[in-house]
Amino acid sequence: MAINSINPLNGEVLASFEEMTSNQVDIAIAKANLAFKTWKNKSFSERAVVLSRAAALYRERKEELAMLMAEEMGKKLEHGRAEIDLVAEIFDYYADEGESLLAPKKLSTKDGEGTMINQPVGIIYGIQPWNFPFYHPARCTAPNLIAGNVVLTKHASNVPQCAKAFEQIMIDAGTPEGVYTNLVVSSRNAGAIIDDDRVQGVSFTGSNAAGAKVAEQAGRNVKKTVMELGGVDPFIVLDDANLDKTAEYLAFTKMLCSGQICISPKRIILVESIAEEFLNKVKAHLQELTPGDPTKEGYHYGPLSTEKAAIDVEAQIKKSVEGGAKLLLGGKREGAFIQPTILTDIPSGTPAFDEEIFGPVANVFVVKDEAEAIKVANDSQFGLGSSVYTENEARGIRVAEQMEAGTAFVNHMSWTYATMPMGGVKKSGYGRELGHLGIKEFVNEKLIRTF
Template sequence: MEYTSTNPYNGKLVAKHRGHTSDEINSLLALSQVAFKEWRKVSITERAKLMRRAGEELRENVEVYAEMITLEMGKPISESRSEIKKCASVCDYYADNTQDFLADEIISTEASKSFVKHEPIGTVLAVMPWNFPFWQVFRFAAPTLMAGNVGVLKHASNVLGCAKMIEEVFSNAGFPSGVFQNLIFDHEQTENVIKHEAIKAVTLTGSEGAGAAIAALAGKYLKKSLMELGGNNAFIVWKDANIDQAVEIAVKARMLNCGQSCIAAKRFILIDEIYEEFVSKFLSAVAKLKSGDTLDDATQIGPLARKDLADDLHEQVKKSIEAGAELLAGGNQNGCFYEPTVLGNVKPGMPAFDEETFGPLAAMIRAKDIDEAFELAENSKYGLGVTVCTTNIDLALEMSARVSDGAYFVNELVKSDPRLPFGGTKKSGYGRELAKDGMMEFINRKTIYVKK
């Protein structure tokens, strides 16, 4: 099967990629098994040298890799560069910390000696999305490979050029053959891959539907799974907040990557007293964002990655307006490009409130007080993260228990950091990536008990 990669900004062909046959997939998975037997024996010190070299490879070729991101999924080039640099940082982080993370955990019992030993489990399949085509992969690959596991990647079909380059990063860094491989196959082949004896675990970043399908297959074949799925993050602004600062954070939180992020702020829940001021300043800030050629350093807003994504967003906007939302800005579509859009007086029951909106759409929501703001924030099937803007830090920390999401940020947009665990609750998935938690997801915590 052939897959086509098309630049969403100008519609030009980027490349065509041939899918692997079933026989080729089986051969590659068999290679991963052979590679694992040797890779697990490699010392953490040696693994760390290679992982640091992968980080250097990314930094030395940042322009090449960033351009491929921009060409394939339309992200402004400045954001693509930042993504590559973040990937390098996660390589460094796990190179620096794995020795401590995997150290034996001594536990006092009646035994002469008892402890937990941390061992790799084998081949981990990663099903990854197009919106952060390098970062999503590296935040899986760095801890997985440093733990002594091997990885196989099934990337989104519109960013297969990125997938091939990621494989090259590890190859150029000196990782042995079979430790990290890029597999190109269709959805119909997914079950055969997951049930293969080589695969010991599956991690997916993607939509709720994709997560449910992959999690069901992982369960069917008793494979460990981690799901990082959709989000509908609330961005709550209290009346005591620094409004100018909150607006600056809010614009980044919604418009970064043209709003194509599971952890983007999507529902802006504003206390009545500051609603008009916040909305007015937000509209002014959004109006200044520059759209244009995604390879231009000055461009801040690019197209959505595919036309069907823009179509879906436009439908959500139209239905929300029909349900009573007020169109304050934007609302226009031109192919893959969707104008930054702001809807006012959004309420539960509207798509802009209830659904994940994957694009540059900001929903403005009124709340009479803090209690109602948190009730509105919790009124979602998703649970990735919440931002609270306020000058009352003590109260904000006290109120963190009101949020069931996996992250709670005060005066900052929700974002991933290699040093902090990342993941959600409810329909946003389960398990944690990054930090020590992310490494432990695919580790055999083996109990050792010695009695003399």
């Protein structure tokens, strides 16, 4: 079976890759298992050299990698450059801080003392999405490699060139054979790898439905997983927010990656006293945006990752409107492009009410006050990111503390930083990536007890 790289702008097949056979996958796992026996015994400084080189190569190749993302999954060049900058930061952070983050810790009791040490466990299998084809594998790869683990990555089938480019950087950075491996396999054959006894853990980012299957299979094999799944992140605007600034910010953040971000604001929750004025400002900003070729400069947003993705979003919008939602702006599709869209008066049971719409769609809910805003924000099966907007920072922190989400931001959309852990609660998943917590997910925190 061929895995094709297709330009979402025009449907052109850019490259084609043959899927690995089960025998080839087995050989790759065997090489990774063998590599682990040596890699785990390398010093932190030796492993850090590889990560630092990878960071430097990302900065050196930023333009070509941004262009590759633009061609393969429709990301604007400036957004692609920003992603590569973040990837370099992640590799540098773990190269610089990995040893201290995993340093032994002394514990004491009334009749002796002990030491907690952190040891690598082996092969970690990363199953990654397409929307950030370098960032997602980086946040799995960098902490695990510095910890002494080795990594197998099954990337999304629509970004095989990005997957290959990631692996090439790891090779060029001096990673020994088997320490990082790109598995060219389709989703239908990805699950068998979880069953392999040589694989010790699974890190998955993607949809709730797919994640549930991966977690179930890993559970049957008694393997730890980290799950970052879907989200319908609330964006609460309180009555004391700076409306001009917040409206401009929402229009910008909603259109990042054409709305194809797990932590993109999905549910816009407005206190009724400012709702009409705020929506008019947002609508005005979105109406000024123009679509264009993601490989060119001078436009505002590109296509969705595939035409099928756009068809799916269009269907969710249509079904929501048929169910009683009001279409305030946009809603139309042309090829893989979806117009910036605003839906209001959304009834329960429609896709816009409780499903993740992975595109440039703002689902608006008007509430009486702060208390109701928090209630609506938490009335969801998901809990990935969240944000609140107010001129009163103490008030913003108070609201943020009450939101049921893995991250809560005040006056900024949910975002990601190399130094700060992120992840979800409820059906948005479990476990954390990045920061001081991300490096601990796949290590054996072993107690050594002395008397």
